[in-house]
Amino acid sequence: xxxxxxxxxxxxxxxxxxxxxxxxxxxxxxxxxxxxxxxxxxxxxxxxxxxxxxxxxxxxxxxxxxxxxxxxxxxxxxxxxxxxxxxxxxxxxxxxxxxxxxxxxxxxxxxxxxxxxxxxxxxxxxxxxxxxxxxxxxxxxxxxxxxxxxxxxxxxxxxxxxxxxxxxxxxxxxxxxxxxxxxxxxxxxxxxxxxxxxxxxxxxxxxxxxxxxxxxxxxxxxxxxxxxxxxxxxxxxxxxxxxxxxxxxxxxxxxxxxxxxxxxxxxxxxxxxxxxxxxxxxxxxxxxxxxxxxxxxxxxxxxxxxxxxxxxxxxxxxxxxxxxxxxxxxxxxxxxxxxxxxxxxxxxx
Amino acid sequence: xxxxxxxxxxxxxxxxxxxxxxxxxxxxxxxxxxxxxxxxxxxxxxxxxxxxxxxxxxxxxxxxxxxxxxxxxxxxxxxxxxxxxxxxxxxxxxxxxxxxxxxxxxxxxxxxxxxxxxxxxxxxxxxxxxxxxxxxxxxxxxxxxxxxxxxxxxxxxxxxxxxxxxxxxxxxxxxxxxxxxxxxxxxxxxxxxxxxxxxxxxxxxxxxxxxxxxxxxxxxxxxxxxxxxxxxxxxxxxxxxxxxxxxxxxxxxxxxxxxxxxxxxxxxxxxxxxxxxxxxxxxxxxxxxxxxxxxxxxxxxxxxxxxxxxxxxxxxxxxxxxxxxxxxxxxxxxxxxxxxxxxxxxxxx
Numbered sequence: 145x146x147x148x149x150x151x152x153x154x155x156x157x158x159x160x161x162x163x164x165x166x167x168x169x170x171x172x173x174x175x176x177x178x179x180x181x182x183x184x185x186x187x188x189x190x191x192x193x194x195x196x197x198x199x200x201x202x203x204x205x206x207x208x209x210x211x212x213x214x215x216x217x218x219x220x221x222x223x224x225x226x227x228x229x230x231x232x233x234x235x236x237x238x239x240x241x242x243x244x245x246x247x248x249x250x251x252x253x254x255x256x257x258x259x260x261x262x263x264x265x266x267x268x269x270x271x272x273x274x275x276x277x278x279x280x281x282x283x284x285x286x287x288x289x290x291x292x293x294x295x296x297x298x299x300x301x302x303x304x305x306x307x308x309x310x311x312x313x314x315x316x317x318x319x320x321x322x323x324x325x326x327x328x329x330x331x332x333x334x335x336x337x338x339x340x341x342x343x344x345x346x347x348x349x350x351x352x353x354x355x356x357x358x359x360x361x362x363x364x365x366x367x368x369x370x371x372x373x374x375x376x377x378x379x380x381x382x383x384x385x386x387x388x389x390x391x392x393x394x395x396x397x398x399x400x401x402x403x404x405x406x407x408x409x410x411x412x413x414x415x416x417x418x419x420x421x422x423x424x425x426x427x428x429x430x431x432x433x434x435x436x437x438x439x440x441x442x443x444x445x446x447x448x449x450x451x452x453x454x455x456x457x458x459x460x461x462x463x464x465x466x467x468x469x470x471x472x473x474x475x476x477x478x479x480x481x482x483x484x485x486x487x488x489x490x491x492x493x
Numbered sequence: 494x495x496x497x498x499x500x501x502x503x504x505x506x507x508x509x510x511x512x513x514x515x516x517x518x519x520x521x522x523x524x525x526x527x528x529x530x531x532x533x534x535x536x537x538x539x540x541x542x543x544x545x546x547x548x549x550x551x552x553x554x555x556x557x558x559x560x561x562x563x564x565x566x567x568x569x570x571x572x573x574x575x576x577x578x579x580x581x582x583x584x585x586x587x588x589x590x591x592x593x594x595x596x597x598x599x600x601x602x603x604x605x606x607x608x609x610x611x612x613x614x615x616x617x618x619x620x621x622x623x624x625x626x627x628x629x630x631x632x633x634x635x636x637x638x639x640x641x642x643x644x645x646x647x648x649x650x651x652x653x654x655x656x657x658x659x660x661x662x663x664x665x666x667x668x669x670x671x672x673x674x675x676x677x678x679x680x681x682x683x684x685x686x687x688x689x690x691x692x693x694x695x696x697x698x699x700x701x702x703x704x705x706x707x708x709x710x711x712x713x714x715x716x717x718x719x720x721x722x723x724x725x726x727x728x729x730x731x732x733x734x735x736x737x738x739x740x741x742x743x744x745x746x747x748x749x750x751x752x753x754x755x756x757x758x759x760x761x762x763x764x765x766x767x768x769x770x771x772x773x774x775x776x777x778x779x780x781x782x783x784x785x786x787x788x789x790x791x792x793x794x795x796x797x798x799x800x801x802x803x804x805x806x807x808x809x810x811x812x813x814x815x816x817x818x819x820x821x822x823x824x825x826x827x828x829x830x831x832x833x834x835x836x837x838x839x840x841x842x
Contacts, residue, residue, distance in 0.1 A: 308783070308820065311781075355760065359760060393762065411707060411739075411741075434656075434661070
């Protein structure tokens with residue numbers, strides 16, 4: 145494996161000194177790029193995830209076209225439920241549909257134990273192929289959904305955002321919910337370990353639906369499992385990023401989860417969070433993704449505010465507060481990346 | 494107008510001494526009640542809003558059946574956009590659809606000035622009829638959407654929760670956004686004043702989508718207008734409740750908005766919020782609505798935690814952290830109300 149030519153992202157994750165703030169964007173290998181849409185036109189979303197050549201191709205696009213400081217493997221968090229025996233369909237403009245959602249004790253029992261080396265071999269092949277194609281240009285991030293977020297999809301079964309079914313489960317049968325979360329956590333742990341072994345330079349855990357829980361329930365049904373997963377990762381020095389969207393409270397508890405970096409959404413005050421968590425973790429974020437609809441003047445103003453809010457010194461990875469939106473002009477994404485690369489130098493003198 | 498027999502809710506809003514904590518539930522006149530569904534089967538949602546007899550009937554149901562300490566007029570926040578010239582359709586399981594959403598300067602110009610006494614007479618008639626039927630049993634709450642929330646629906650046009658269109662508007666043409674917000678604010682002010690005059694004992698402003706904005710944008714595109722509306726209300730002593738869902742930050746600013754009460758969602762820590770805002774405002778909330786899926790033991794435990802979190806003394810109105818869900822067993826709602834009535838006495842000695 146060739147040595148990294150640009151390791152700014154990894155150094156920032158470890159709060160080491162950097163010359164400028166690294167930047168990447170969640171969902172950067174996505175529909176806003178015409179080059180992505182060209183690949184997507186020829187094959188459906190799930191086929192893209194399962195074909196290492198296609199996953200590699202779109203993973204590299206934002207590195208080549210936009211100039212980000214890290215690649216994130218094109219994939220989907222739902223490959224794990226699928227490997228557990230719950231196939232899903234990706235419905236255009238609706239989202240994922242599980243036709244046999246988990247509701248009963250029998251459903252939980254029927255879930256398969258995942259062996260990532262066979263069941264998810266296509267992901268590991270994509271990691272290796274991408275690493276080889278990247279040839280040390282930038283680090284590669286692998287990711288997984290947090291158990292709570294995966295369970296939400298598995299129990300709800302459809303794209304509806306009422307969350308009634310999963311909330312019914314944790315309120316009416318918490319024991320069964322914990323059994324399910326245990327099984328998912330085992331799969332996530334083995335999956336992330338296999339990804340790290342295959343060559344990922346860092347991993348991010350997405351808890352997209354952590355914010356729909358009460359504080360007490362978040363700790364019981366989500367954070368507990370994340371902490372366990374992180375503690376069971378076999379890593380050399382690969383950082384872990386935790387992005388728990390909408391979880392704005394008790395950040396000190398999140399900072400002690402074992403993650404090296406906390407991802408923050410765009411409603412968070414970077415300066416205050418930094419003050420609160422000190423140097424326990426690096427911070428990633430948090431430009432409102434919709435700012436990329438604005439003109440360049442506004443984009444540079446708002447991006448500068450993010451840099452200023454974090455302030456001087458290392459430990460900041462610039463990112464959006466959520467995934468880049470599918471109808472953003474690619475030149476605005478490129479402009480943002482160029483701007484941050486230049487404007488951030490002053491924050492590292 | 495007869496004197497109120499039960500004014501616990503109003504006294505709690507004003508932080509006056511009460512014998513026990515009053516309780517009502519957002520969306521309490523709703524689908525979880527078989528008696529509501531019986532009315533709803535015979536006429537569509539919009540007809541129910543526009544027929545004072547039907548609106549009155551379902552408004553009274555939770556007072557009679559569940560025993561809440563306040564009635565809230567059955568209506569919809571979208572009666573205002575409709576009165577401004579944007580008719581909507583309420584699609585089952587999808588939500589409201591505006592077939593001619595606001596996108597251009599011409600669309601904003603074309604919006605009509607609302608005269609609540611003619612355009613929304615059916616609401617005022619429903620207020621008077623409900624007040625008369627209540628006959629002083631409990632106070633009646635009127636409500637409106639906040640301008641930002643109303644604008645979100647008017648610009649998006651459909652139930653999709655991506656919010657791309659409204660975010661595009663504020664990012665690419667903030668001036669036009671402010672023009673639209675100004676027009677909506679005028680309508681909301683006149684509407685709430687007419688409702689107060691017609692007999693509402695309190696009003697609640699719902700900013701359902703305040704939480705999707707960055708902090709800076711929330712102050713600019715939402716709170717500023719809420720403050721202006723509250724300052725222009727002609728009220729005797731009727732309290733104003735502000736419920737800005739998902740707005741967890743700078744609560745001191747919200748507490749200075751002119752509202753007497755802040756509504757809190759279920760992710761908020763009542764004790765900490767009370768500590769932070771002191772006695773500037775009363776607090777309303779904030780049981781996770783999905784707790785009503787649990788058994789009675791869990792419901793009473795979690796409800797007690799809410800009472801305990803607020804602590805001793807006046808200034809607390811018990812409520813859910815969001816609307817009651819349509820598939821909650823009515824006996825659980827009744828159990829919660831009875832439990833809070835009894836268990837809260839100890840917090841007011």
